[in-house]
Amino acid sequence: MQSNPRILAFDPGYERLGVAVLQKEGGKEVLLHSDCVRTSATLSFPERLGVLGAATEALIAQWQPQAVALEDVYFAKNAKTAMQVAEVRGMLSYLAISHQLALFQYTPLQVKVAITGYGQSDKSAVSMMVLRLLGLHTLPSGKRTLDDEMDAIAVGLTCLASIRLGQ
Amino acid sequence: MQSNPRILAFDPGYERLGVAVLQKEGGKEVLLHSDCVRTSATLSFPERLGVLGAATEALIAQWQPQAVALEDVYFAKNAKTAMQVAEVRGMLSYLAISHQLALFQYTPLQVKVAITGYGQSDKSAVSMMVLRLLGLHTLPSGKRTLDDEMDAIAVGLTCLASIRLGQ
Numbered sequence: 001m002q003s004n005p006r007i008l009a010f011d012p013g014y015e016r017l018g019v020a021v022l023q024k025e026g027g028k029e030v031l032l033h034s035d036c037v038r039t040s041a042t043l044s045f046p047e048r049l050g051v052l053g054a055a056t057e058a059l060i061a062q063w064q065p066q067a068v069a070l071e072d073v074y075f076a077k078n079a080k081t082a083m084q085v086a087e088v089r090g091m092l093s094y095l096a097i098s099h100q101l102a103l104f105q106y107t108p109l110q111v112k113v114a115i116t117g118y119g120q121s122d123k124s125a126v127s128m129m130v131l132r133l134l135g136l137h138t139l140p141s142g143k144r145t146l147d148d149e150m151d152a153i154a155v156g157l158t159c160l161a162s163i164r165l166g167q
Numbered sequence: 168m169q170s171n172p173r174i175l176a177f178d179p180g181y182e183r184l185g186v187a188v189l190q191k192e193g194g195k196e197v198l199l200h201s202d203c204v205r206t207s208a209t210l211s212f213p214e215r216l217g218v219l220g221a222a223t224e225a226l227i228a229q230w231q232p233q234a235v236a237l238e239d240v241y242f243a244k245n246a247k248t249a250m251q252v253a254e255v256r257g258m259l260s261y262l263a264i265s266h267q268l269a270l271f272q273y274t275p276l277q278v279k280v281a282i283t284g285y286g287q288s289d290k291s292a293v294s295m296m297v298l299r300l301l302g303l304h305t306l307p308s309g310k311r312t313l314d315d316e317m318d319a320i321a322v323g324l325t326c327l328a329s330i331r332l333g334q
Contacts, residue, residue, distance in 0.1 A: 049257060050264035086250040087257025090216060094258040097217035 005066035005102070005163065006032070008059055009156030011148045012070060012088045014048050015039060017055070018148030021063045022156040029160050031134050033063065036149040045084060049091055056095050068096035069159035071151060072105035106158050111151075114158040123147065130154050172233035172269070172330065173199070175226060176323030178315045179237060179255045181215050182206060184222070185315030188230045189323040196327050198301050200230065203316045212251060216258055223262050235263035236326035238318060239272035273325050278318075281325035290314065297321050 004024045011018030021033040037055045039048040059065075070092055073085065096103040106114070112121045115129045127150050131137065134157075139149070171191045178185030188200040204222045206215040226232075237259055240252065263270040273281070279288045282296045294317050298304065301324075306316070 046260045046264050046270045049261045053261045053265055082250065083253040086253035087260065090254025090257035091261040093213045093254065094216045094220045094261070097213050098220055103213045 006063060007067050007069050007156045007159045008063060008065035008101075009069040009152045009159060010056075010071070010092055011151035011155060012085055012092060013148060014045065014052065014084050014088050015041070016146065016148045017052050017088070018146070018150070018152030019055075019059060020149070020152040020156045021059070021065065022153070022160060024160055028135070029133055029157055031136070031139070031153060031156075033059075034139060034149050034153055036146045045087075049087065052088060053091050053095065056092060060095065060099055060101070065101060067102040067104060067159065067163075068092065069104045069106065069155050071111065071155050072107055104159050104162065106155055106162075111154050111158045114161045115154050123150075126150070126154055130157060133157055173230060174234050174236050174323045174326045175230060175232035175268075176236040176319045176326060177223075177238070177259055178318035178322060179252055179259060180315060181212065181219065181251050181255050182208070183313065183315045184219050184255070185313070185317070185319030186222075186226060187316070187319040187323045188226070188232065189320070189327060191327055195302070196300055196324055198303070198306070198320060198323075200226075201306060201316050201320055203313045212254075216254065219255060220258050220262065223259060227262065227266055227268070232268060234269040234271060234326065234330075235259065236271045236273065236322050238278065238322050239274055271326050271329065273322055273329075278321050278325045281328050282321050290317075293317070293321055297324060300324055 006021065006023040009020045009022065017037040019035050019037060020031065022029055022031055037052060039051045070089060093103055109119050112126060113119050115126050130150060130153050173188065173190040176187045184204040186202050186204060189196060189198055204219060206218045237256060260270055276286050279293060280286050282293050297317060297320050
């Protein structure tokens with residue numbers, strides 16, 4: 001992989017898919033794009049997968065990333081929800097592999113430690129450090145930032161930090 | 168969908184993916200193809216998804232099905248295994264949707280009832296009825312039949328029966 005890979009990062013979900021595109025430029029982490037892709041509750045679950053997969057393919061085509069980073073959660077309060085999020089993760093993993101992109105997965109704990117240095121950080125501490133690392137006061141999208149979008153950015157920053165450390 | 172759709176059926180798994188292609192011809196269920204796609208334990212999980220997805224894309228290209236049928240299990244003894252099977256199922260669902268194929272999912276109970284008329288049937292009873300429905304003594308592949316291959320055929324027969332009943 002080239003030394004400054006462009007990362008397409010996800011916080012996987014089927015109602016809301018957080019996405020972010022990041023790359024190091026001049027030694028600094030730069031956020032090129034972030035969004036929260038939503039799917040209508042009127043769609044069936046496979047139709048939602050279709051919407052999210054098409055959005056992912058469009059992001060890969062537009063941003064030409066070298067790597068994909070996913071948040072990887074193997075538990076949830078609700079078993080069916082956990083399974084459906086796993087289905088989204090499987091689809092995203094396959095889209096990465098089938099486009100010959102490197103694939104990295106991080107647990108929520110790894111993300112918290114990479115961003116704040118502390119595994120028990122709450123969401124607001126992670127968000128504050130994400131903005132600080134990017135040298136931003138608010139996200140450029142100007143929207144009220146959704147957790148999913150912020151989480152995807154945190155996953156992307158974790159990936160940039162991990163690649164730098166050769167992990 | 169045309170009145171006699173060709174079905175690509177799966178018993179999803181990441182070590183072994185059971186696959187079957189079935190279609191009604193002259194009012195009779197015909198098995199056109201069945202196999203068990205295996206992945207090496209030396210591969211990472213995403214690499215295994217890559218192998219299984221490529222095999223699925225090749226099956227879609229070769230057999231040109233109109234519908235995909237999956238066995239849909241939302242529990243397992245081991246939570247991590249259940250999640251990884253869910254990742255395979257998400258990938259298969261997305262490949263169906265992205266190829267504009269109809270997608271049908273059946274629980275193990277629905278498959279047992281469709282094949283044997285009884286929800287508590289054991290595997291040998293299901294296998295025996297599968298062969299009887301197909302008018303076969305053994306599977307044409309001639310191999311020692313793996314459970315996964317037989318399960319995929321049972322899912323495909325369930326789909327043919329459900330479509331016939333307009334379910």
